[in-house]
Amino acid sequence: MAQQVRTSEGEFGGRTAVVTGGASGIGLAVARELARRGARVCVLDVSAAALGGLPDGIEGLPCDVTDRESVNAALRGVEERFGRLDVLVNNAGIGAQGTVEDNGDEEWHRVLDVNVTGMARVSAAALPLLRRTAAEPDESAAGDGTGDAAAPGAAPRNRGAAVVNTCSVAATCGLPQRALYSASKGAVLALTRAMAADHIREGIRVNCVSPGTADTPWIGRLLAAAPDPAAERAALEARQPTGRLVSAEEVAAAVCYLAGPAAGATTGIELPVDGGMQGLRLRPAAD
Template sequence: MTTNDFHGLTAIVSGGASGIGAAAADAFAARGANVAVLDLNESGKHWSHKCDVSDDNQVRLAVAAVKEHFGGVDIVVNNAGIGAVGTVEENSDKQWFRVLDVNLLGMVRLSRTCLPHLRESAAPAIVNTTSIAALTGLVKRALYSASKGAVHSLTLAMAADHVAEGIRVNCVSPGTADTPWVQRLLEQAEDPVAERARLEARQPTGRLVTPEEVAAAIVYLADPANKSLTGTSLAVDGGLAGLRIVQ
């Protein structure tokens, strides 16, 4: 069922051309929002602008283009991100700088550029995509976990900084989702079928999270009706972070 509760609002979704971002863009559009996808690739379904969130100038030009096209910015979904595999000794400094530049500073760049526009909105909200890796120790995810842990802390700090302005800041924390990035990881495994089965089995629900499930949580956190939701992390992880199922 769809509604028009976002009618007249403009939502920016970074990394919105695929995976969770694409599902979020679809979900906002289905509920009446104007959707602006910022991504390295064009969206085949929504208005989009090429943008590398590791480049501050590109971010500023993209947000200016959104403002010119739609007239304002009401919702920012900081979803663009990249992955990393390895222990703390296996990733180079170059990899650390790159992942933090995209996963953490990319959110900083987009948020600070959008803040002047959000202050003009009647329903401003920021939703950051973090991960269960932010608060749960996972094997060979040191760099990725550190970047998402920083996003979790950033979300809380931003929520505190901007609550008096009426700008709500929350994050969604997915488990292992069935996205193109996870598919690429599976393709690199010696036995992709066995590796997928392992990833599915470690989540108490016995399956991967769908992008649409994460998108529904993002929309919920951004919904203008939820005025008391700020500084919240919403887990969509099949129970992985909180449940211990003993067979």
């Protein structure tokens, strides 16, 4: 019989999580949900103004993922404030539109530096803290997957640590006018699997979540710039089998699953949250 792991609002109790790009959109939804489930959460974001508006109970530190010293300083700040790191959510990223003809070398470097190299910078800076956490014995778990207190005399298993990267269906779906963005997210998917292989024996799980078109501030800006925002939104909704955009909260729930104790046997995977966009091929809806 499959073992069950019970989860609750306190499933991240005693754990510390860092969310990059966590001051808005999907990142903010992830930070809120982790905090709701009991984690101590620190948001790393390049926007000082946005950090000033974080919800109560969520801390923030300035961090530019394109600057290694900024990243290292932010992770030192996490260690000083919290003393540990259990969960890293690499969410910071930027968008890009167009074919391969539409973006010059400078834009390619800029997007890849944020979306891919930035993720690697943060992960590298976080790994010493994650390793330390992963090596700790988890006195709260009996090793039977239930989350109940360990039986007297039972050998405690290690606590483990988790990394969740924000990927995108653009990595695999072949979306038009998204050449640069798709290339960056394809790299994120490959990086996720490579990191999972590199760090599984250290007790660090690495997975990624791939949202479909999500109702975020970035999509809002794209719609606002369109000649007909309502028509553009309808087109985006129509390409998802559910007929609607993905919510940031739905992505956050998936991130929390991958980061949490219920996913202790899950590493190296991509979890789509896309309304069926990757896997389904539906006939056109009847008029």
